[in-house]
Structure formats: C-alpha cells, structure tokens
Amino acid sequence: MSTWVQDVEDISRETKTPGLTGRVHIIGLGNAGTFIAHSLASRQSPPPITLLMHQASFYHAFRRKKRSLAVNYNGLDDNRTGFDVEVLHDKVWHRIPSKDEQLEANEDPDVLESAEDVPEEEGHIECLIVCCKSYMTEKVIRGVRHRLSPDSTILFIQNGLGIIEKLNKEIFPDEKSRPNYMQGVLSHGLKKQDSYKVGHVNVGSLILSPVVTGQTPLIEAEKDTHWAPTTKYLLRLLTLTPSLVATADTPAGILQYQLERLAVGCVLGSLGAIHDCKNRELLHNFPVSRTMRLLLLEISSVICALPELRGIPGIEDRFSPERLRRLILNVASNRPEDTSSIRNDLHYQRNTEIDFLNGWIVKRGEELGMKCVLNYMIQQLVLSRMYIINHREASAVPIDFDNVILSGDKSKDD
Known part of the structure; x- marks a missing residue:
C-alpha cells in the first residue's frame, strides 16, 4: 500500500x-x-x-x-x-x-x-x-x-x-x-x-x-x-x-445513491420523528403505509424529472414509487431498533435536517412546476413539533430546590 x-x-x-x-x-x-x-x-x-x-x-x-x-x-x-x-x-x-x-x-x-x-x-x-x-x-x-x-x-x-x-x-x-x-x-x-x-x-x-x-x-x-x-x-x-x-464513482452515480438515501430519510426519518417512534413501529401499520405511498408518489415524480439525471438509462425503474417503497421497508426491517436522527434532534432540542430532506423535494418540485403538498405538510409538521418542544421547555416553571421540604423532613422551627 x-x-x-x-x-x-x-x-x-x-x-x-x-x-x-x-x-x-x-x-x-x-x-x-x-x-x-x-x-x-x-x-x-x-x-x-x-x-x-x-x-x-x-x-x-x-x-x-x-x-x-x-x-x-x-x-x-x-x-x-x-x-x-x-x-x-x-x-x-x-x-x-x-x-x-x-x-x-x-x-x-x-x-x-x-x-x-x-x-x-x-x-x-x-x-x-x-x-x-x-x-x-x-x-x-x-x-x-x-x-x-x-x-x-x-x-x-x-x-x-x-x-x-x-x-x-x-x-x-x-x-x-x-x-x-x-x-x-x-x-x-x-x-x-x-x-x-x-x-x-x-x-x-x-x-x-x-x-x-x-x-x-x-x-x-x-x-x-x-x-x-x-x-x-x-x-x-x-x-x-x-x-x-x-x-x-461518477457524479451521476453518486447522486443516485444520495437520492435513494434521501427517499429513506424523507419517509423513515420524518415519520419516525412525527410519531416519535423507532423503525419497527412504522412497519405493518396501515395508516403509515398509506402515508408512505403518497409521499413516494411525489418524491418519485420529482426525482425522475430532475434535469441532472436526463439521459441516464433506468432512472424511472430505479426511482419508481414501488421500488423506493421496497427499499425503505428493507431498511426498516434490517434496522428495526434504529431511531431517526430527526427524532434525536427533536429530543435534544436541536435544529433538524428536514429542510435538506422533504424540504429539498418541495424546493426542487417548485422549480419543476410540481406542487409537493404532502412533503410540504410533513416538513411543516416536523418544524411545528420542534417549535412546540422548544416553547414548552422555555415556558416551564423552574423549581427552587433550595426551598423544597421533602416529606418526613422537619424544619428547625418545629
């Protein structure tokens, strides 16, 4: 070497x-x-x-x-x-x-x-x-x-x-x-x-x-x-x-790997954060499956229309809604105990990467003349959850532990 x-x-x-x-x-x-x-x-x-x-x-x-x-x-x-x-x-x-x-x-x-x-x-x-x-x-x-x-x-x-x-x-x-x-x-x-x-x-x-x-x-x-x-x-x-x-790899090759990971993050990452759950809890859940399919219809449409990928054979098959769904289910099945990084960021009151996941799909969709309303809603739900958590923490009443008398304790005046 x-x-x-x-x-x-x-x-x-x-x-x-x-x-x-x-x-x-x-x-x-x-x-x-x-x-x-x-x-x-x-x-x-x-x-x-x-x-x-x-x-x-x-x-x-x-x-x-x-x-x-x-x-x-x-x-x-x-x-x-x-x-x-x-x-x-x-x-x-x-x-x-x-x-x-x-x-x-x-x-x-x-x-x-x-x-x-x-x-x-x-x-x-x-x-x-x-x-x-x-x-x-x-x-x-x-x-x-x-x-x-x-x-x-x-x-x-x-x-x-x-x-x-x-x-x-x-x-x-x-x-x-x-x-x-x-x-x-x-x-x-x-x-x-x-x-x-x-x-x-x-x-x-x-x-x-x-x-x-x-x-x-x-x-x-x-x-x-x-x-x-x-x-x-x-x-x-x-x-x-x-x-x-x-x-x-070539720039075209690595972009396709990035888009696959983007699709996984847009679904597992966002839904795991909104539902506050692990990957396994998103499996075999009919309402989640319906949401996933609708999300992937928008994601697939945007990816297949990207001008950067024009002329590359097999794009429609690789990024079809059904193939992306199988890819996501495979990730969730192989890593059932994993929790999304977005969920962890919300837990620790940090900003999230949602603008670079579902937000990117919304932005590129607008450039291509597509209205990705479901991805926009998912993006706003994550942002609103972050706002609620931060507001709840900021408005919490601090406890003065120095003046708390534990049960069973007696003051000197007794």
Missing part, C-alpha cells in the same frame, strides 16, 4: 504543484467523522490529521479520553492517537499542541484550561472533511472560510441534499474563489457508544465523487471535469484506506 507521502509526491509531480502537505482537517466528530478519522489514523502510514473543534469543552472531553478515538469491532476497542487539534475561540482557531510536544516543552498537558492559552493557528486548509449535521454546515464553513482557497477540496459526508447550493449562494458566490467539492455516501453501520467512540455494527462502503455544479445533465457535464491536486490526493488517500472500503 502506498504511503500518503508518496501520494503527495506523485500528485505534485503529475500536476506540477509542489508544496502539498497532505494534511487532512476534519469537522464533526459524530459517528461518521470519528470512524473516518480513526480509519485514516489506522493506515500503515497515516497522514497528518487535524480535528477541528468549535468549543473548548469538546477538547476537554477529548483530553479525558487521552486524545484518542475508538472504534469497537466485534466487542473489542481499537484506540488510535496522534491527532492534532484546533479549537475555535472568539472566532480564532487555536492549535492545541500534542502531548509529545507539550512534554518536550516541559509543559503540563493539564494546564490547558481554555483555548486562550494556546497560539493562534491560521494555516491554509488543503483537504477538509465535513461530517457535521446539514443545518450546521454553513456556520462551520464560515468559521474556516478565510483558510480555504480555490486549491482546497471540501468533502461532504452528510444527510440530505442542497447543502452545496446553499454554500455557493451564501459563502462562495464567486466561482473563481470557490473551493473544490467532493461528496461521499457512507453505508457502514455505526452506533455511538461513548464520547469519541463508535461501534462498528456492519461493514459497508464509502462512495466518493467530485461534484459537478449546475443542473445540466451530469453525463454531459462530467466529461469536462478537471480535478484539482487536492481532490486527487484526498480521493487516492481515502480509496487506499482499507477499513473505509472506499470506491470512486
């Missing part, structure tokens, strides 16, 4: 762009981010990896884990260390020295109580892997906007669609200053077990592809695709990382 150093040298020589460092920055250490960072660190020759954390508390929790990430395979923990860390404080990134660097400088690693104690880090970011929630993407990219350039490559591994279009509109309106984009679809079965620790439930894959922007047919647009050196390096690095089981 080639080393990352050799990959950097080969790509620098091929593209005549010396100066690549090969460093990979990762934002979002949920299940996907933790697994990818751990997998890169597990290579025989791991590249330099920097974990970007938006709060000092995240780093303190990471330090309590001895600055390690863990993946549990078949009941056994595999711990990996050697990560560099940067923490955001007052809109400035600060690099936390590794434990080895601190010991060499005769510093106590436990004295770093806040990001104010460490030097600023404003270096250029070559390769950035974004694994945070879709609704957080714009915020986190703004935090590193000044460190990105047209030579940078951003890989998005997230649920939903429409994220890149939003970034282009809000942050990168100028095509000449825009970084390069890649997207990935991760199908490994992962389950969070602890902070910075995930369980590997079943083997999947990571499908990768550079992004072709615009709504022209992808089978025509991808012919003229020119890959940046950082894109080539990141794609080679990930596909040669064994535990990721990563493969490269």
